[in-house]
Amino acid sequence: MKSNSLFKGSLNTIILTLLKQNDRMYGYEITQKVKEMTSSDLIITEGALYPALHKLEGDGLLTVSIEKVGNRNRKYYQLTENGKTETVNRLNDLKDFIEQMQLILNTKLATQ
Amino acid sequence: MKSNSLFKGSLNTIILTLLKQNDRMYGYEITQKVKEMTSSDLIITEGALYPALHKLEGDGLLTVSIEKVGNRNRKYYQLTENGKTETVNRLNDLKDFIEQMQLILNTKLATQ
DNA sequence: CAAATATACCTAAAACTCTTAGGTATCAAA
């Protein structure tokens, strides 16, 4: 099918945008959501996700709150104000990237 | 403006597609072409380009022919048959990536 | 004409991101 690898930087954009859409989510939920939305075409590995979440938190773009569900801890992540700003920036970067690729490749890359 | 970084894997796709469009090009020419086409928004650094060209050659996707211009050597690169096939694959991967991102981000990323 | 800029190739260290391959533990279903 396709190389199931992400493009550089797209993971952070995915995380930030999902949190913008859903207010708060926990890590495992993000992996399942992406899997579901792309019909299992895109798999976010946990080895990539958790370090990315920790870095976004360290950069002040996310905050965490731990919630006990049954006997297990869930870590819910939420956008900070900086996080909301950065989400807009990342989306603009992605749009710029696609526009640049269209210029170079001389091709419409996205349908409609 | 924007983070002037490429997205992972996009450099190879750019190289291959430019060679498909222009039959043969040399390294420096590729950097200038991309700069010109994107109004200096996207800069291909030589530190990324030359190793990428060597790898594509090693993988059998490109062939080289050296041409003396004045007193300097230019290395012209050209797609092999495998290279032509791989170019189509890379373009399809990029289109798939954009479609997946549109699904996840719930946004039209490319105009038209 | 000298010095700066452009052309044209190159490499190596470091940074960064993601994959692979583990690990722990709880909970539900077979």
Place this chain on the structure above:
DNA sequence: TTTGATACCTAAGAGTTTTAGGTATATTTG
């Protein structure tokens, strides 16, 4: 009771790009 799902995590390695050099010829500019 054992498998699979849920839920977190880390570390080694692979791969790509940036940064920061290096060499040399050709052209432009002050």
